[in-house]
Amino acid sequence: MESNPLVSIVMGSQSDLETLKEAAAVLKQFSVPHEMRVISAHRTPAAAHAFAVSAEDRGVKVIIAGAGKAAHLAGVLASLSLLPIIGVPMHTSDLGGLDSLLSTVQMPGGIPVATVAIGKAGAKNAGLLAAAILALEDKGLRARLAAYREKMTQEVQEAYRKLQESGSASA
Numbered sequence: 001m002e003s004n005p006l007v008s009i010v011m012g013s014q015s016d017l018e019t020l021k022e023a024a025a026v027l028k029q030f031s032v033p034h035e036m037r038v039i040s041a042h043r044t045p046a047a048a049h050a051f052a053v054s055a056e057d058r059g060v061k062v063i064i065a066g067a068g069k070a071a072h073l074a075g076v077l078a079s080l081s082l083l084p085i086i087g088v089p090m091h092t093s094d095l096g097g098l099d100s101l102l103s104t105v106q107m108p109g110g111i112p113v114a115t116v117a118i119g120k121a122g123a124k125n126a127g128l129l130a131a132a133i134l135a136l137e138d139k140g141l142r143a144r145l146a147a148y149r150e151k152m153t154q155e156v157q158e159a160y161r162k163l164q165e166s167g168s169a170s171a
């Protein structure tokens, strides 16, 4: 585990790990020090409290919190910390993740959670959003993010060029 993480990725259950790995992969790609923890707002509320009130003092700058079903983790952490909190709603078997999405995004005014999309796309974007926040004070990281965007643009343009070459772009 990273000893001086700038981003803490917290998940409500070990079962969320496959999804939250996407956020960790992005942070690794951009060389952002990070850690991963399993803390539940419902099953380990004392640990959630202790984590939230100490994260800033440990040097953490952004928290990514992923949870599913009645997903209160991001909101609880946001209620206890002034750090920016990014909420990742897990996909669920019962309601497809709509349960997680609504319980993460529908925060009362005054306690913000920046909620991203359900599931792996959301976790990936949580990593990118955390990196963008840190890039405000880190020119090297900003340059790496700009290069990532440029590569993505070129890949889409290349895909379109190939489609045109194949003759499938119009009929």
Ligand code: RP5
Binding pocket: 011, 012, 013, 014, 015, 016, 040, 066, 067, 068, 069, 090
């Ligand atoms: C939430 O309940 C977790 O974030 C997880 O997404 C969901 C189900 O947890 P498990 O029953 O799989 O541990 O707290």
